[in-house]
Amino acid sequence: MANPFHLVVDNVDKRFNTKQGEFIAIRDINLRVQRGEFTALIGHSGCGKSTLLNLIAGLDVATNGVLVCAGREISGPGPDRGVVFQNHSLLPWLTCFDNVYLAVERVFSATEKKPQLIARTEAALKMVGLTHATHKHPNEISGGMKQRVGIARALSIEPAVLLLDEPFGALDALTRAHLQDELMRIVADTKSTVVMVTHDVDEAVLLSDKIVMMTNGPSATIGEILDVKLARPRDRLELAEDTDYHYYRKAVVEFLYSKQKKAA
């Protein structure tokens, strides 16, 4: 099957059964992501960004529609999709190394020997610049470092798609900027396909090739899709004076704050 798209979301609806009856979280979602593309999902809180990402991750099942990743229909979670959760989700009783190793071992132990698994784990930690924290426990490192371990864990398994749910949401602005730069470098190095949920306009424009803007829930859907054609590598300082950057930024802001104004 020669599908040019790496990730396909086709006519997907997600309804939840709640005590007040059926709740339509998202509907009619159609999305095509090419290999190596960086896609951001943006929208107001509660519109269903996490819901959509969870469907792609396979943590939840769509009520209607089909999702396809790397030519295979998504029927559950799997190591072909690496997930970075909003709140790092590291296991506190394992060191950074062991947290990553758990994932590496799961995916590669069938084909590789222990030294190779260790090498992969170390490489993943090195990629996020945490070689020095290899044998620390999560409670001994900062929030930004934890999030980096989460990214290392997700990428260590060489997923077809990397899924990030507001990975930097809980971090301070400086750390966030730093990790954004780092993520851009890592994604460029690994040529990863990424879908990232965010509610930060600058983050979306800086990182993405494509910004998927969602309408407000309930029964949210994709409002607009913006192709961001800024050259890479991108530099946040240079972009600050770039007219295209401001054009894209304005488009997103306009969508969020005038077309999809949040009824406060």
Added chain:
Amino acid sequence: MSASLTIDAMLTTSGDAAVPAMPAPEAPVEVIPLTAEQIAAAAEREAQTQLAVRRRRDRLAGLVQSVVPGLVGILIFLLLWQGLTHVATQIPGPVKVWDSAVKLFSDPFYRKGPNDQGIGWNILASLQRVGLGFGLAALVGIPAGFMIGRFEYLNRMTSPIISLLRPVSPLAWLPIGLMVFKAANPAAIWVIFICSIWPMIINTATGVQRIPQDYLNVARVLNLSEWKVFTKILFPAVLPYMLTGVKLSIGVAWLVIVAAEMLTGGVGIGFWLWDEWNNLVVEHIIIAIFTIGIVGLLLEQALIWIAKRFQFD
């Protein structure tokens, strides 16, 4: 207040006692002219020692503050006890009990027949029963707790029975034990088993149910095998809860063993206490009470210590 007075007095004396040779800060140490660096270095040294002294004094003060009220309490308790002996003359005073205890604990491991053994043997016999009953309860209760926590159906199935049986005094199970095992010792172990198992089941099950969804999501996105999920996620996440259950169990078990042994006889601290009552050696009864208290305290402290080692965040 006399209590705070004592504290202050002790604070100053102990603080001073810790640094007897320290010169006062104003006192000139040497009279020979010094270079600026030397003076600076000396000042630095001086500041360092001052700091160290202050730290030591703070630590001592903290210690004094945490220990002194306890000591005062014990003192008051002893005084009240002594006072009580004047009213109720059959109760021996602290001094008499102490003397008796010294004698008793100077030879804890003698054996003069099955009903006359040293207090050490009695304590060990009780600890052994608790250990066995408790160990068996852990062996059964912890896996059961895992299952009940993991499978909602099982939880619903077992919860009425557990809620019904849990409030029953463990001693109520003693006749059944005697009937089934036809011997006192296994019956006592059986009672310990019954009383220890509920906290272990319930706490383990609660721990399993309270595992953060995030951790389980990690397992799901990686598609970990059941074994990995258990060893890397379930077990470590539940461990603190489990240890709480274990701690509660051992407390109850130690409470219950004394009563069970009074009923079953044999060797053991509870039986010994009852035997001394029959012999009317009241000092020994009081010694038994304190011994039971101290052993119970040690058991609990040991478990708290273990639990601390498995605490994350």
